[in-house]
Amino acid sequence: MSIQSNIQSIRTHIPTHVRLVCVSKFNPNESILEAYETGERIFGESKVQELCGKYETLPKDIVWHFIGHLQTNKIRYIVPFVSLIHGVDSFKLLTEIDKQAAKTGKTVHCLLQVHIAQEETKFGFSPDELLEIFEAGTWKQLNNIQICGLMGMATYTVNKDQIRCEFNGLKTLFDQVKHQYFSDNSSFCELSMGMSDDFQIAIEEGSTLVRVGSSIFGHRNY
Ligand SMILES: *Cc1c(COP(=O)(O)O)cnc(C)c1O
Numbered sequence: 001m002s003i004q005s006n007i008q009s010i011r012t013h014i015p016t017h018v019r020l021v022c023v024s025k026f027n028p029n030e031s032i033l034e035a036y037e038t039g040e041r042i043f044g045e046s047k048v049q050e051l052c053g054k055y056e057t058l059p060k061d062i063v064w065h066f067i068g069h070l071q072t073n074k075i076r077y078i079v080p081f082v083s084l085i086h087g088v089d090s091f092k093l094l095t096e097i098d099k100q101a102a103k104t105g106k107t108v109h110c111l112l113q114v115h116i117a118q119e120e121t122k123f124g125f126s127p128d129e130l131l132e133i134f135e136a137g138t139w140k141q142l143n144n145i146q147i148c149g150l151m152g153m154a155t156y157t158v159n160k161d162q163i164r165c166e167f168n169g170l171k172t173l174f175d176q177v178k179h180q181y182f183s184d185n186s187s188f189c190e191l192s193m194g195m196s197d198d199f200q201i202a203i204e205e206g207s208t209l210v211r212v213g214s215s216i217f218g219h220r221n222y
Helices: 003-011 029-037 048-057 072-078 091-103 127-136 160-181 199-204
Strands: 019-023 042-045 063-066 084-088 108-114 145-152 190-192 209-212
Touching: 003 019, 003 029, 029 048, 042 048, 048 063, 048 072, 072 091, 084 091, 084 145, 091 108, 091 145, 108 127, 127 160, 145 160, 160 190, 160 199, 190 209, 199 209
Parallel strands: 019 042, 019 209, 042 063, 063 084, 084 108, 108 145, 145 190
Antiparallel strands: none
């Protein structure tokens, strides 16, 4: 299957209120351009250096999302052009993004990552930690970041009920945070969940951004 036909078949499963993030990590510019030609504009990368290289060489109307684990010393390289950082997993990182964004006079859009999987390997706040952060209120003083929603990854399992349950839990948390802390602020509106193997379940459970890589570009060569 070609990239073009992969995208066409994925689109049939994505309702209009959900946006597709084409996860292009480890894939060359030619593959990204193939997806671009079909009309896709949002691309997700997980390594700072790779993202910066692609930003430099690819069309400037591409909307770049960072979906990986971001190290504080690399924030400044992506702040000038990144549209959304999905995986903010500590308050320190949020504070550092704010600091770097202030230097360039920008507001950087961020999603806080919540640990919903039954796996140690995935990053993110626990639901309790997340609520503590919001309750503490310090985030309101960070004027150069905008918390636009939450992001999570389900357990890597064939158990569809478990995946659904984890996504459902994240949606409930999202609604709670939105209600308690963003009732007067419509910018908290994104729920990033769902990858190649589980994006359809994620959409059913309330996702607004699906991050799809291998179903578009094929298996990655690491
Ligand atoms: C790689 C990656 C994806 C895409 O995964 P696929 O299974 O290839 O669709 C989505 N989200 C994150 C955070 C990733 O690192």
